[in-house]
Amino acid sequence: MEPLTLLELNGRVKSTLQFEMPDAYWVQAEISGINPSGQGHCYIELVQKDPTGRTFLAKAKANIWRTTWMRLRPFFEQQTGESLKVGMKVLLQVTVSFHEVYGYSLTVQDIDPTYTLGDMARRRREILQQLEKDGVIGLNKELDIPVLPHRIAVISSATAAGYGDFCDQLNKNVYGFRFYTKLFPALMQGDDVESSVISAMDAVARRRDDFDVLVIIRGGGAVSELSCFDSYSLAFNIANFPLPVITGIGHERDDTVADVVAHTKVKTPTAAAEFLINRMFDTASALETLTHRMSDAVVERMNAEKLRIERVTQKLPSLFAVAKVRREQVLENLWNRTVTGVNNIITSQIHKIELMEKGISSADPVLILKRGYTITRVNGRVVKGAMGLNKGDRLTTSFPDGTIESEII
Amino acid sequence: MKYEEAMKRLEEIVSRIEENKMDIDQIGDSLKEARELIKFCKDKLYKTDEEIRKILDSDD
Numbered sequence: 185m186e187p188l189t190l191l192e193l194n195g196r197v198k199s200t201l202q203f204e205m206p207d208a209y210w211v212q213a214e215i216s217g218i219n220p221s222g223q224g225h226c227y228i229e230l231v232q233k234d235p236t237g238r239t240f241l242a243k244a245k246a247n248i249w250r251t252t253w254m255r256l257r258p259f260f261e262q263q264t265g266e267s268l269k270v271g272m273k274v275l276l277q278v279t280v281s282f283h284e285v286y287g288y289s290l291t292v293q294d295i296d297p298t299y300t301l302g303d304m305a306r307r308r309r310e311i312l313q314q315l316e317k318d319g320v321i322g323l324n325k326e327l328d329i330p331v332l333p334h335r336i337a338v339i340s341s342a343t344a345a346g347y348g349d350f351c352d353q354l355n356k357n358v359y360g361f362r363f364y365t366k367l368f369p370a371l372m373q374g375d376d377v378e379s380s381v382i383s384a385m386d387a388v389a390r391r392r393d394d395f396d397v398l399v400i401i402r403g404g405g406a407v408s409e410l411s412c413f414d415s416y417s418l419a420f421n422i423a424n425f426p427l428p429v430i431t432g433i434g435h436e437r438d439d440t441v442a443d444v445v446a447h448t449k450v451k452t453p454t455a456a457a458e459f460l461i462n463r464m465f466d467t468a469s470a471l472e473t474l475t476h477r478m479s480d481a482v483v484e485r486m487n488a489e490k491l492r493i494e495r496v497t498q499k500l501p502s503l504f505a506v507a508k509v510r511r512e513q514v515l516e517n518l519w520n521r522t523v524t525g526v527n528n529i530i531t532s533q534i535h536k537i538e539l540m541e542k543g544i545s546s547a548d549p550v551l552i553l554k555r556g557y558t559i560t561r562v563n564g565r566v567v568k569g570a571m572g573l574n575k576g577d578r579l580t581t582s583f584p585d586g587t588i589e590s591e592i593i
Numbered sequence: 594m595k596y597e598e599a600m601k602r603l604e605e606i607v608s609r610i611e612e613n614k615m616d617i618d619q620i621g622d623s624l625k626e627a628r629e630l631i632k633f634c635k636d637k638l639y640k641t642d643e644e645i646r647k648i649l650d651s652d653d
Contacts, residue, residue: 332596332637335645360639366649394648464638467596471634474603478627481610482620489617559618566618 194284201282208279208293213244215272224250226257228268230276230290246278246290256295263297275299311416311441320423324447327428330396331467333460336365337388337395337427339381341372346403346453350432353457361464366395372402377412382421392426397460400442401432401453413440422446432456492569496560499570499592514556553584596637603630 188196217229226248232241248256261267268274277294315321336354340347347367354363368387371380381400388398400422412418413433419441422429428447432455433440443449450456497512553559559582560567567573579590606623609615615623636642 330597331600334637335649362639362641364642364645364649468638470600471603471631471638474600474607475631477611478603478607478624481607482624485610485613485617485620566616568617 191284194282198282198284201280205280208277210275210277210296211290212273212275212299213242215268215270215274216243218268218270220253224253226253226268228292230274244288244290246276246292248292252292256292260295260297260300263301272300273303308414308441311414311419312444314416315419315423315441315445318420320420321445323423324425324429324445327447329428329447329463331463331470333396333428333463334361334363335394335396336363336460337391337398338365338367339370339384339388339398339400340367340402340453342367342369344372344403346372346401346432349403350399350401350453350457353454354460357457357461357464359461359465359468361461361468363460373412378415378418381418385421385425389426395427397430398425398427399430399432399456399460400446401456403453413442415441418442419445430456430459489568493557495570496567496573499573510556553582558583594633596634599630599633603627603634606630 211230213230213232215228216231219227221227228246228248230244230246232243233239234241257267275296275298276290276292277296278290278292280288280290282288312321338347338350340350351365354365357363368384370384371377385398388395422431422442423445430448430450431443431446432450432453433443439449448459450459494512561580561582562573562577564580567579573592575592577592579592581588581590606627610620610623
């Protein structure tokens with residue numbers, strides 16, 4: 185028999201295929217690649233994987249010609265709320281063809297969106313509905329993030345970049361906040377994510393009093409691998425977790441079920457660290473504000489006391505004039521120090537709290553006594569003004585090292 | 594003591610001074626307490642607590 189040319193051989197394959205498979209077929213497949221062309225066609229790669237999702241069992245190229253694509257695309261997007269993308273399972277009506285140069289390919293005639301909905305979105309929705317029905321969906325969100333979220337349990341893969349990014353971001357925070365992290369390692373991709381993450385969560389839950397929050401993070405992964413976070417039992421565990429859960433699973437698409445039930449969901453591990461740093465910043469600001477108020481209140485109170493002392497000293501006879509001047513000087517000095525202290529507090533951006541402490545120190549009545557103030561009492565009661573004092577009253581004046589008695593003449 | 598408790602106590606002291614409900618004799622003690630509370634809170638925020646480190650480093 186004469187050898188065939190390649191063209192003759194391919195021609196025979198082509199006509200055999202045409203003869204044997206002339207119809208259109210509905211085929212289920214997963215999209216592994218999608219590439220809209222400039223001419224308005226859409227080229228997609230279809231695969232079938234084994235149940236583990238790791239091995240390809242079958243693969244084919246499929247073309248959606250422009251006129252079909254213009255019709256199918258809006259229809260599909262309207263029905264599913266999503267566009268065709270990698271990782272999506274689809275049900276396509278195709279014709280089979282063979283070209284002598286380009287080989288085997290499928291031509292898409294129609295698409296059934298209900299299949300895709302059924303496979304992905306419906307599954308997620310059903311999980312959420314079940315969580316809602318079980319009354320757990322909002323449970324974790326009801327927990328408060330502690331004011332000091334510094335003891336952090338982290339579930340992540342120890343080797344993944346995401347965990348390193350998270351720790352780096354926390355530890356180099358510009359405010360100098362101290363964080364304590366402990367890693368509970370888990371698989372963050374593949375088929376064992378669900379059981380692995382849940383058992384790590386159990387380990388954290390056993391030590392719940394040691395931690396303030398739980399953070400579940402991973403670096404960016406293939407889009408299709410996110411489906412492991414669309415899991416009822418994982419979501420159920422997150423919703424019921426005794427500590428607030430922050431997820432940073434690293435993706436841009438719609439939230440996974442795990443994200444929906446978590447207390448707080450961010451996109452990346454770095455963002456999770458930022459969230460915690462911001463929370464600590466709020467806490468530090470509250471402390472600063474309170475310290476400020478304290479300082480202001482004491483200054484105000486001192487002002488009032490100063491006026492009282494002045495009023496009293498004005499009533500003192502000339503015999504005490506020297507003492508009066510001395511007291512006024514001490515008071516003036518003390519006042520200036522306090523004002524300086526407070527000014528420092530306001531102007532300093534970095535060591536606000538330390539400076540405030542100094543401000544408070546200089547306003548401390550114990551120190552005031554040591555610097556020359558006295559407390560005057562009549563019959564054991566503190567005298568706060570000249571009002572009500574009478575000639576003949578005996579004044580008891582307390583100094584830091586003792587008291588003296590005097591009489592108003 | 595917990596951080597939250599310290600902040601609550603501090604808030605209480607500040608409010609009392611602001612509202613003029615504190616005798617000048619009491620202010621001294623309150624200021625001393627407030628200063629300790631502020632230091633406690635600051636330490637929690639900015640200083641490494643070896644005790645926490647130890648607890649977290651230990652295994653189940």
